[in-house]
Amino acid sequence: MSTYKYATLFLARNISVNQTRTFFSNLKCLDVTINRENGVAYVLMKHPPVNTLNMQLISELSLTLSNLEKSKCQGMILSSIFDKVFCSGLDLNELLKPKPERVKGYFSTFQELVIQLYGSSFPTVAAMTGHSPAGGCVLGMCCEYRVMKKNSQIGIPGSRMGIALPRYIVNLMSSTIGLRNAELMLTKGKILNTDEALKVGLIDEIANDRTDAIRKAEDFLKEYEMIAPLARGITKRIIRRSIIEDVKMNGAADLENFVSVIMLPEVQEKLDMYMYNLKNRKRD
């Protein structure tokens, strides 16, 4: 990230660059810094133009989470350097005309990332600086708290793309917004605006801009400063155990099933049309 962007991010919140340290310098799609004073990690996605989850970004997120676990970080804010988009979801190019082994590896890496983020021992907040469709929504749901910038959109359009979602994604959505809302949202492939998302509990707070989103994320983490990390972590794992265990038990079969559906000609046709519409839609 440029010095200018660091300055705007940190100075806006009264944190000087000297109070932070760069955690990794060799990441291509992420900026990771840790505030020395409170041990909070800022993990900012920076994969232009819209933080599409290609293999590199997924792998870097996974590596970063492993390292944050080892470093005993006190909390993590997952965000984006882009003002309009938090994360545009999985890379549609990976889903179009895929080789079975490649697409299997891709989904398996994403599935592992989901479990890692969902099961992390430290508190996690998504400061969603903009749109968060599909995989972006999933990253947010894996965090414990979600702040989203106003006038953004969030949801999982799987049904609209002709794709039945894997079981762990359905479970994740159900545990976030309840079974009834999840059923309505996922069967329709509904995308919600910020107010609708707040109403069903898909997000917890609305922010005016990215600085406000980060500040609200920090406020959430501050509430844990006086809570024993071990007790907190164990409690979180107990609450989240059933989804994690379910993926361990059924993830492989789920994946096989999912890959065979993705390869179907009618699904490929639908995805192709979806991509065509994305490339040719009127930009706002």
Ligand SMILES: CCCCC/C=C\CCC/C=C/CC(=O)SCCNC(=O)CCNC(=O)[C@H](O)C(C)(C)COP(=O)(O)OP(=O)(O)OC[C@H]1O[C@@H](n2cnc3c(N)ncnc32)[C@H](O)[C@@H]1OP(=O)(O)O
């Ligand atoms: C369906 C598969 C189910 C798999 C289930 C497996 C696990 C479950 C996980 C949950 C489900 C995940 C499924 C997915 O994540 S599939 C991806 C779905 N994502 C989307 O539908 C988002 C599509 N993108 C947008 O709506 C917009 O790009 C935006 C994020 C709102 C940003 O709009 P804007 O700022 O106007 O930017 P552009 O639209 O111009 O985009 C710039 C550029 O990037 C390309 N692009 C955008 N998103 C993707 C993507 N996900 N994959 C590949 N490419 C993407 C876009 O086409 C533009 O390219 P060009 O400049 O060449 O036109």
